[in-house]
Amino acid sequence: MANTIISPNRYVQGRGELKNLPEHAKKLGKKLFVIISASGLKRVRDLLEKSFENTGMELVFEEFQGECCETEIKRLGSRFQENKCDLVVGVGGGKIHDSAKAAAYYQGAPVVIIPTIASTDAPCSALSVIYSETGVFERYLFLNSNPDLVLVDTDIIAAAPSRLLVSGMGDALATYFEARAVAASGALSCAGGKPTKGALALAKLCYETLLEDGVKAKLAVEAGACTQAVENIIEANTYLSGIGFESGGLAGAHAIHNGLTVIKDCHHLYHGEKVAFGTLTQLVLENAGQKLLEEVIGFCMDVGLPTTFAELGMARPDKDLLMEAAVRACSPDDTLVNMPFEVTPEMVYAAMVGADALGRYFKN
Structure with missing residues (x-):
């Protein structure tokens, strides 16, 4: 291919x-x-x-x-x-x-x-x-x-509310990690082929731009200013992530987002806010290193993206409902199949619970 x-x-x-x-x-x-x-x-x-x-x-x-x-x-x-x-x-x-x-x-x-x-x-x-x-x-x-x-x-x-720009950062946050997983598994991207080096480079640049300019852009928008940091984040959210996800591929984060759509308590959230939690869940599935988890969770906390069930609107998450979301995320028609290892609903459920625990730990 x-x-x-x-x-x-x-x-x-x-x-x-x-x-x-x-x-x-x-x-x-x-x-x-x-x-x-x-x-x-x-x-x-x-x-x-x-x-x-x-x-x-x-x-x-x-x-x-x-x-x-x-x-x-x-x-x-x-x-x-x-x-x-x-x-x-x-x-x-x-x-x-x-x-x-x-x-x-x-x-x-x-x-x-x-x-x-x-x-x-x-x-x-x-x-x-x-x-x-x-x-x-x-x-x-x-x-x-x-x-x-x-x-x-x-x-x-x-001029739009800063929460919308932050939601875009949540969507963009998944780009590099999903593209990386697709490349490791040898799966196909949404473009119908394997990821190019260019797509992976754009996906990585997207993540680096979020870390460098995300907080600065949020603060500038809240102050009513369109600074260079805002321009950079708009490009990251729109173009770098757009090319990166499509030609790099989707994997765990977006499938987990799709699973969360079955939970009514999450319907008030924007797409990117749920994707951010999906990214953290994917990293737990991968057993990502402590340094990377601290970096991603720290970024989410700094800009205001959810890292816990409570922040998703689930103060008392129901196990059966979480399992329903995990089963939906593992649909054979969705993109968890692009992970470089087999993923079961039980693994997704455990990873969501683990992600919530990490989020609560770092907040405390």
Whole structure:
């Protein structure tokens, strides 16, 4: 099997870049179907409409209904056809990005992704995570290609609540450790081949950037500033993690996240917050060294990512419910099979309990 790396056709990041969308989009379509939340519309509608004045291009706004599920994807496709649009644009967070990519895939249309937050690594990937209407993970939808354009306006992202940026760090935290596990096992990445040295290098750079700039970026965003550290973390959360996870591969952390989606007490958490605990659980499964565990847990504590059941919303975790999550994580259709050793639900349950114990130990 060949080594493979894939990426979006174009990635553009910088302050004030949203105003330049017409210049990029004109190469892809003339009537833009813009999928956006109600709150996102309030934040950027005026800027978007002003940017498209006198361009001969048209914007059709469609409010996202909240979940990346089969029903919503079909609804968006119908609205795209009804309005005779020729380009899908997803403006917002991960679920909007994945819904936009899926809708464009089924409509055979190009797609532009515009993050307004840096909370996941969804923008760059040729992958949509499909959930049920109630938010339980169902499957991965692998797409024919990555987005045609990812446009990142760092002024907009820096203005979002810091918890969203931190959630993105939690998602990005898994990138290196999962890619490393996939490379060790000889498994295939989401790109359909074995990880390239380039993908592994990007995944490692992602982790190093989090350690170097994570705390500085969080503090800057809380102070209302878009510093170089913020720019670096936005790139790590969005691009480095996006290429790193897709072409490096997924393993334990994201499968454990998917298992946690069956626990209602965790539904209030963002994707990256659950992935961070999944990363710690994967490291326990691997029996990682004390120094590395201290480094990862220390980072999570410094930026505010969960390391205990209590921080996940489970003050008194139920053993049967944790086992249900462990069984779900070990589904043969999920990515725990990419670990370099066989993993059973009993091992995942024990690793989650061990991760919680470590988190409590370091906090005390």
